[in-house]
Amino acid sequence: MSDTVDCAIIGAGVVGLAIARRMAKAGREVVILEAETAFGTQTSARNSEVIHAGIYYEPGSMKAKLCVPGRKALYLYCAEHAVKHEQIGKIVVACEEAQVASMHKYMAQAVANGVDDLRLLTTQELHEMEPNVRAAAGFYSPSTGIIDSHGLMLSYLGEAEAHGAALALASPVLGGQVSNQGIRLEVGGAETMTIDCRTVINAAGLRAPDVARSIRGIPLDSIPPAYYAIGHYYTLSGPSPFNHLVYPVTRQDWLGVHVTIDLGHQVKFGPDFEWIDRIDYRFDETREASFYEAIRRYYPGLPDGTLQPGYTGIRPRITGPGEPVQDFTFSGVREHGVEGLLNLFGIESPGLTSSLAIADHVASLLNAQ
Numbered sequence: 001m002s003d004t005v006d007c008a009i010i011g012a013g014v015v016g017l018a019i020a021r022r023m024a025k026a027g028r029e030v031v032i033l034e035a036e037t038a039f040g041t042q043t044s045a046r047n048s049e050v051i052h053a054g055i056y057y058e059p060g061s062m063k064a065k066l067c068v069p070g071r072k073a074l075y076l077y078c079a080e081h082a083v084k085h086e087q088i089g090k091i092v093v094a095c096e097e098a099q100v101a102s103m104h105k106y107m108a109q110a111v112a113n114g115v116d117d118l119r120l121l122t123t124q125e126l127h128e129m130e131p132n133v134r135a136a137a138g139f140y141s142p143s144t145g146i147i148d149s150h151g152l153m154l155s156y157l158g159e160a161e162a163h164g165a166a167l168a169l170a171s172p173v174l175g176g177q178v179s180n181q182g183i184r185l186e187v188g189g190a191e192t193m194t195i196d197c198r199t200v201i202n203a204a205g206l207r208a209p210d211v212a213r214s215i216r217g218i219p220l221d222s223i224p225p226a227y228y229a230i231g232h233y234y235t236l237s238g239p240s241p242f243n244h245l246v247y248p249v250t251r252q253d254w255l256g257v258h259v260t261i262d263l264g265h266q267v268k269f270g271p272d273f274e275w276i277d278r279i280d281y282r283f284d285e286t287r288e289a290s291f292y293e294a295i296r297r298y299y300p301g302l303p304d305g306t307l308q309p310g311y312t313g314i315r316p317r318i319t320g321p322g323e324p325v326q327d328f329t330f331s332g333v334r335e336h337g338v339e340g341l342l343n344l345f346g347i348e349s350p351g352l353t354s355s356l357a358i359a360d361h362v363a364s365l366l367n368a369q
């Protein structure tokens with residue numbers, strides 16, 4: 001069987017769905033091809049569900065440029081579309097004196113990124129806001145929040161479908177071919193079919209480099225390698241001892257074992273960071289001791305026996321161990337020479353926060369082709 005569509009989006013995670021909404025609202029005929037039997041079951045369902053303020057990203061990077069407007073757009077979107085969220089605020093803490101300089105570096109970087117509401121806390125304020133947290137210093141980020149990511153995806157999908165988009169579940173893209181007429185995709189599922197597309201947006205997350213490599217005619221040197229870094233979350237039994245999210249200052253390539261509170265006020269700690277060589281979400285319970293140790297650096301009162309294994313998520317990286325952390329990467333005609341094709345690589349955190357801004361950026365890149 002074969003078909004033709006104007007615009008195919010590969011992957012129904014939060015990014016693919018945000019793009020589908022954006023393109024469908026612009027009047028494009030959109031088909032979303034999703035390998036799994038439901039949308040949003042991969043990285044978009046396995047993250048911290050935090051609306052990030054825009055603190056951690058290199059000024060001038062795509063992450064910085066898309067997080068701040070993405071966050072503002074997301075709060076408006078949630079309010080207008082009744083997506084559950086809460087602007088709960090976050091405290092970033094330096095657990096030891098030696099980390100205070102790094103904490104100030106974060107603050108300066110945030111200001112350069114346009115985050116204009118951070119407030120340095122006195123020891124007294126810190127204690128009043130988070131009596132259970134021990135820290136040498138801290139600052140407050142009032143525009144950090146939490147969100148129901150599934151509700152957000154449902155809303156994006158609903159709007160996309162209301163504007164004519166179709167979601168094809170259990171429809172993995174197996175490969176394809178670039179030609180003068182456009183891009184032909186081979187799609188598996190109950191019945192294998194080919195689809196001729198004018199535009200293809202590869203938003204396959206962890207699999208985006210594999211999907212790009214499977215489409216003949218895309219120069220292989222334009223496709224980065226895929227690396228995976230797993231993160232575990234433990235949940236805390238009992239009521240929350242925290243009033244805000246709490247993030248310790250840590251190394252530059254991840255955000256440390258931080259405190260997230262979900263919309264049901266359940267506390268979770270994580271994610272940790274470890275390189276793995278394939279996509280495998282299994283939870284490694286031997287990490288418990290290292291979690292107790294990391295958490296007690298800022299929450300010394302953590303009682304024994306209160307951490308429960310939660311879930312894991314895998315960061316879609318395109319640079320590996322020892323290399324500088326990648327930026328969000330949009331690979332279009334300028335990078336690979338194929339009209340109508342856009343590959344999205346390395347859309348790790350803050351991809352959820354930035355999803356609306358990523359969709360706008362994708363639309364502008366395609367319009368410029």
Ligand SMILES: Cc1cc2nc3c(=O)[nH]c(=O)nc-3n(C[C@H](O)[C@H](O)[C@H](O)COP(=O)(O)OP(=O)(O)OC[C@H]3O[C@@H](n4cnc5c(N)ncnc54)[C@H](O)[C@@H]3O)c2cc1C
Nearest residue numbers: 011013015035043044047048050173205313349351352353
């Ligand atoms: C541990 C962790 C914590 C995070 N925390 C936050 C946070 O608090 N705040 C924040 O803003 N961001 C966070 N992020 C980042 C955020 O979760 C991601 O940027 C975002 O979910 C990426 O969405 P996506 O649509 O690109 O990918 P995905 O959600 O992975 O979607 C890709 C989709 O493509 C499909 N697919 C794959 N291959 C094929 C194929 N061949 N054919 C068809 N479909 C295919 C997959 O099944 C999947 O549904 C976190 C990420 C991780 C890993």
